[in-house]
Amino acid sequence: MAVSVTLPALGESVTEGTVTRWLKAEGERVEADEPLLEVSTDKVDTEIPAPSAGVLTSIKVAEDETVEVGAELAVIDDGGAAPAEAPAPAAEPAPAAQPEPAPAPAAEAPAPAAPAPAAAAPAGGAEGTDVVLPALGESVTEGTVTRWLKEVGDSVEADEPLLEVSTDKVDTEIPAPTAGTLLEILVAEDETAEVGAKLAVIGAAGAAPAAAPAPAAPAPEPAKEAPAPQAPSAPAPQAATPEPVAPEPAPAAPAPAPAPAPAPAPAPAPAAAAPAAPAAPSIPAPSAPEAEGAYVTPLVRKLAAENGVDLATVKGTGVGGRIRKQDVVAAAEAAKAAAQVQASAPAAAAPKAAPQAVSPLRGQTVKMPRMRKVIGDNMMKALHGQAQLTSVVEVDVTKIMRLRAQAKEAFAQREGVKLSPMPFFVKAAVQALKAHPAINARINEDDNTITYFDVENVGIAVDAEKGLMTPVIKGAGDLNIAGIAKKTAELAGKVRSSKITPDEMSGATFTISNTGSRGALFDTIIVPPNQVAILGIGATVKRPVVINHPELGETIAVRDMTYVALSYDHRLVDGADAARYLTAVKEILEAGEFEVDLGL
Known part of the structure; x- marks a missing residue:
């Protein structure tokens, strides 16, 4: 049963809100009352929880878009089979392009290989996912891109901070609406765009292989005749025997398949590089940027404040380096253990002034935050x-x-x-x-x-x-x-x-x-x-x-x-x-x- 997620009333005088960050991506499972997205109005930022448990099957309002109270934001279903069925119909058009009844069975042979590209198509999409500037307040009509946190070609995770935007009321981060690769940046830093404007394009979860179809630019030429995947195979059987030619497109079809295999390999490579950063934990400067780049939920902030944990010193183990509740709890326990060790130290050490940590901003000239x-x-x-x-x-x-x-x-x-x-x-x-x-x-x-x-x-x-x-x-x-x-x-x-x-x-x-x-x-x-x-x-x-x-x-x-x-x-x-x-x-x-x- 599909459940609609709508924008609730967030105050007596609030009539609309801007989706600033989706905390879940399409296809992910959510639990009832689990934070689903963040919404900003001209007075407050808040989280919208999931009304029920299930799978987030559709996101209706992209990040940085503004909608009125009561508008549908997303759809949650208690099953995730619907998206899996989409590729099946995509594979059926393959037999539809058979040139002759006789080669029909031969066309069915490559059909099993066709589902592989078919599955890749919904995952990536020909044009990718647009990143747009959401409404950040009732009277806010435009925003300035102050900093891009990712570069073209970088891999991004869903909900990972992608860029920073500043308005006349608030500075905020715009998260990635989906996982994939940043294919294009349309608005440079220090440029101002209107609400709803396209800021960038992200390839979907399989965006890394999308680089392989890029060289295969000739593909659009056969697309003039019929479906892109089968246009090359159609003329081939007409020119010679259909059966020998059929194997020729067959290797072409698997060609994209091996391409994705190497592509995921580089994806984990940056992930492996991330752990390399903590190799120098003794230096406070490197750890600070790591904490700055990771998104922290209000729940984690509150937990950190209650336990006296400095989030800048916590390494997130979540997706995209996100700091989770478990990370804060572990840091709090470590701090308690350290406090017990200090308590056992001689009382004579108490009068000594605590050393002041040197700020990483010392000696730097940085741009003044919009806020x-x-x-x-x-x-x-x-x-x-x-x-x-x-x-x-x-x-x-x-x-x-x-x-x-x-x-x-x-x-x-x-x-x-x-x-x-x-x-x-x-x-x-x-x-x-x-x-x-x-x-x-x-x-x-x-x-x-x-x-x-x-x-x-x-x-x-x-x-x-x-x-x-x-x-x-x-x-x-x-x-x-x-x-x-x-x-x-x-x-x-x-x-x-x-x-x-x-x-x-x-x-x-x-x-x-x-x-x-x-x-x-x-x-x-x-x-x-x-x-x-x-x-x-x-x-x-x-x-x-x-x-x-x-x-x-x-x-x-x-x-x-x-x-x-x-x-x-x-x-x-x-x-x-x-x-x-x-x-x-x-x-x-x-x-x-x-x-x-x-x-x-």
Whole structure:
């Protein structure tokens, strides 16, 4: 029974999506819920799972093509016999071209040899498989080829990264739609093509033998009379006895058969060369490119992040060097074993600073990635379109850190998520927003009006592998500490596993960035578009501070201190407004009245 794979709705405002990568090729078997392809919209990249187990019999939408929600992407069947039957009818036309009834049996003799080329025909195809530029977002109409990862004549595997394409919103890799040989590159590097344009041509799985038919260019001449394979045999029997001539085409037919045999031999040769690369594992530079060229699924990225595995150091054992889940698990186990060995080392070695790995980019000049350029353009636009400046206050969060230490174990057991300091800052920020509407607003430049929001939708900056992303906690002002902690963990997990949806990335009225998570004391963060302020949380450090003790008076004590910075658009928010808001946040944090939320 054939099952149709359709493009699901990926968000309230998303009407179409672009197929960026097929993770399976036609003829491959898939399991139910196994990732089948990757789809990109103007807001999010996500994987589409297989609706049922079976064989992928047909791919309806090629990579880099854009289709509307509900469109058919592929067909899955629970059997793979259908493609096998295709060559059989292809062999029947052979007897149809018999010139005389008498030689008919003689024509049947070569018929068994004919299936061999017939089988090769569907495998390769006369023109090969087109690689086209898919739709990479609702408003994206063109893309620039930034780098070809393969050259003409190279063998490629299905789903292996073939080239890199950059648009005004995202940089992405375009995978090979099928296994075979890269026959032709139609768009050079740094050239721009429209969505749907043909970028290259790939011969199918047997593309290597396709080089053999190339020299057999005279084949098209007999094709003028009838079917290409039998045109040469038809005139031959008419010129002389049919039976002796029949053996002559027979050797010609097997000729392509031996040609494929040597062709596969070179194919494994590059594969054998790949293992040769790890011969120098001690040099970090060679291993990095190897990791860069291999495609990594979101599931593997998430698993690597959870286990602290650096994917650049992992050698993939999958097709095309792909890093699989088993590779990450093995690397994690090896790291644990190494950690145990280090733990047994003398404690005196602990104070020594860890050696810093030398980056392979040191001393190089490389082309600026398209994504970095887009981010830079957006930041410059934001700075030039707003009157931005930053105010900073110092906050004593000693009470919050003590409450967290007291409640974190019970909180984790009760709520199922870790209790980090971040939910306390979010809670204080949204409470203060309700009393200071100018901070939670938007300037409508088209009609010169101001919208003061009646809801606190807080964007949370998440440091992901693809770059900084900002999912949104909707209605954060109505959540308690547990609700904020759960939502933050859920959204951050979705971002890092590429499962975030467009709706979860839009609608922010205010943003919070935890710049202190990487050790920064504070930062002059840039206000995002369509907002008037963003709050930055610095690193929490212990240091001596003068405090006013109720019994001892002014005294010096070691406290947990942090800086809280507010960047704002001076067109709407004055310095006094910013100071009043920061003071309100400071008072809420230092009061630390979160016992009820924590169940203490």
